[in-house]
Amino acid sequence: MGKVNRSIxxxxxxxxxLELVNYEKxxxxxxxxxxxxxxxxxxxxxxxxIALAMIEDAEKKGLLKPGYTIVETTSGxxxxxxxxxxxxxxxxxxxxxxxxxxxxxxxxxxAFGGETxxxxxxxxxxxVMEATNGDFIAAIAALREKVLSKEKDIFFVDQTANPANxxxxxxxxxxxxxxxxxxxVDILVANVGTGGTVSGTGKYLKSKNPNVKVVAIQPGExxxxxxxxxxxxxxxxxxxxxxxxxxxxxSTMDLNIYDEKFEVETIxxxxxxxxxxxxxxxxxxxxxxxxxxxxxxxxxxxENKGKTIVAVLPDTGLRYLSTNLFNEEYQG
Ligand SMILES: Cc1ncc(COP(=O)(O)O)c(C=O)c1O
Numbered sequence: 001m002g003k004v005n006r007s008i009x010x011x012x013x014x015x016x017x018l019e020l021v022n023y024e025k026x027x028x029x030x031x032x033x034x035x036x037x038x039x040x041x042x043x044x045x046x047x048x049x050i051a052l053a054m055i056e057d058a059e060k061k062g063l064l065k066p067g068y069t070i071v072e073t074t075s076g077x078x079x080x081x082x083x084x085x086x087x088x089x090x091x092x093x094x095x096x097x098x099x100x101x102x103x104x105x106x107x108x109x110x111a112f113g114g115e116t117x118x119x120x121x122x123x124x125x126x127x128v129m130e131a132t133n134g135d136f137i138a139a140i141a142a143l144r145e146k147v148l149s150k151e152k153d154i155f156f157v158d159q160t161a162n163p164a165n166x167x168x169x170x171x172x173x174x175x176x177x178x179x180x181x182x183x184x185v186d187i188l189v190a191n192v193g194t195g196g197t198v199s200g201t202g203k204y205l206k207s208k209n210p211n212v213k214v215v216a217i218q219p220g221e222x223x224x225x226x227x228x229x230x231x232x233x234x235x236x237x238x239x240x241x242x243x244x245x246x247x248x249x250x251s252t253m254d255l256n257i258y259d260e261k262f263e264v265e266t267i268x269x270x271x272x273x274x275x276x277x278x279x280x281x282x283x284x285x286x287x288x289x290x291x292x293x294x295x296x297x298x299x300x301x302x303e304n305k306g307k308t309i310v311a312v313l314p315d316t317g318l319r320y321l322s323t324n325l326f327n328e329e330y331q332g
Contacts, residue, residue, distance in 0.1 A: 008088050011042040012052045013172045017180045017310070020292075022279040024299075031299035032308045034185075035292070036177060039284065039316035043084045043108075046173075046314040047074075050196055051081030053168035054157050055089065064155040069094055071148060072157040073119075073140055076105035077237060077315055082157060083112035096122060096143065101236070102322050122147065134225070136160075136239075137248055160250035165196035166203070173197065174204025177310050183208065186307040189262070189295045191217045191287040193237040195253025197312055202257040215298065216258035217290050218242060220265035233266045233324060233332075235286050237314065262297070264290040267332030270325050272296065273317060277326070285320050288313035 005011055020033045038046035058064035069092040072082055079095040086093035093114040097106065106116050119125045124146040125139045132138045137160065148156050159165050177185060188205055190198040195216075202214040219235050226232075241249050242261050249255065266286065273289030276282055284292075291311040298304055317325060324330035 008042040008084060009052055009056075012048045013041070014176060015040040017177070018280070018282065020276060020280050023276050023292075026275075026279055027296060027299075029296065029299040030305040033292070033295045033299055034181065034308060034310045035282070035288075035295075036173070036310060036312045037282065037284075038312065038314050041081075043080050044316040044319065045077040045081065046197060046312065047077035047081040048084075049081075049168050049172060050159060050162075050165045051078060051085050053164045053171075054159065054162050055082070055085055055091075057162075057164040057167075058155050058157075064091070065153075066090065067153060068092070069154045070157060071095070071154050072159065073097075073136075073143060074159065076101045076319075078157075078159050079114070079116075080105065080108050080112075083109045083114035086114065087112045096125065100231075100234075102320060104319055104322060135248055137250065159196065160194050160252055162252065165194055165252045166200035166254065169197050169200025170204045171200075173312070174201045174208075177201065178205060178208050181308060181310065184308050185209075185212060185310050187213045187215060187295075187298060187304070187309040189215045189217065189291050189298065189309060189311040191235075191238045191291060191312070191314060192241050192253060193239055193287075194250045195241065197314070199252060199254035199257050201312065203254070206257075213260065214258045215260045215262050215294060216241070217287075217294050218261050218263050219290075220263040220268075223264075223266040235264070235266050235269055235290050236320075238287050238290065262294040264293050265332070266290075267330075268293045270330070270332075273325060274328065277317065282313075283317035284313045285315040285317055286323070286325055288315065288317075289325070 017034045041048035070086050073096040083093050099118045128139045128142040198216045205212040269289035272292040295309045295311040
């Protein structure tokens with residue numbers, strides 16, 4: 001039979017590009033916005049790409065063997081991607097998850113047979129998070145040194161420091177955009193969590209055409225915890241890379257790759273995601289809304305008239321039904 005896949009690993013990537021034709025018209029935009037729909041991956045997010053790449057890289061290097069447990073810390077999508085691929089390949093999976101992540105993410109990881117541990121439940125991590133006011137990179141170091149180093153037969157993935165993360169975006173996401181647009185791409189818009197997407201995709205596109213402008217999204221001031229607002233509504237998976245100490249920026253983020261940093265507030269990300277659901281019938285997550293908001297503002301600039309903007313939309317809106325994303329009464 002010609003088209004039968006035998007593993008979900010064969011279904012990762014090759015996601016479609018969609019022009020937001022109705023949204024462009026409604027907003028009278030003179031630039032094209034093409035969105036790369038990463039929810040077409042087998043577990044509905046861009047993280048399926050890195051999950052598969054990091055696992056297969058570890059297998060090749062002999063770091064991951066049959067009977068091992070795969071371990072990761074993540075705000076969710078990477079955990080889901082890894083849980084599914086671990087299941088399909090027969091590995092056990094354990095993930096340390098931020099406490100405030102939406103409930104459906106925990107449920108999905110459990111469905112794949114994975115184990116979840118909240119950061120606050122692991123004393124070694126909780127201690128560091130408290131002492132450093134939420135330094136996630138320091139917490140990961142503590143987990144590695146104080147907990148994982150005492151265990152055998154585990155592979156710690158660490159998406160914030162694993163070169164296979166930006167590597168797979170350079171090898172697949174970038175080339176897919178280049179081929180599907182036949183090289184007609186002027187601006188790339190991507191969120192920054194680990195920085196894997198923007199660094200790898202940006203590197204590839206700039207290698208094909210150094211004039212491609214790379215725009216990296218950072219949460220706006222009101223969408224980050226502060227003294228006056230310790231628990232703001234945040235953009236899940238998206239973290240600041242400017243205005244924070246460089247040791248808090250994952251090594252997978254190439255700070256030389258972007259031409260512009262674009263700040264988006266959570267409420268504006270929500271509004272863009274709500275709007276595009278109504279104009280073009282796509283249901284995407286909060287960070288996707290942020291990418292659409294940034295692309296819209298770029299499209300309005302006179303110098304971008306007639307240009308093609310490609311925005312990477314990381315995941316599906318279905319993963320946010322228990323949040324305020326599609327709660328129209330919530331206006332910030
Ligand atoms: C929903 C969502 N959006 C965006 C990102 C950012 O992607 P990257 O880690 O490649 O920078 C992530 C990553 O954690 C995510 O989960």
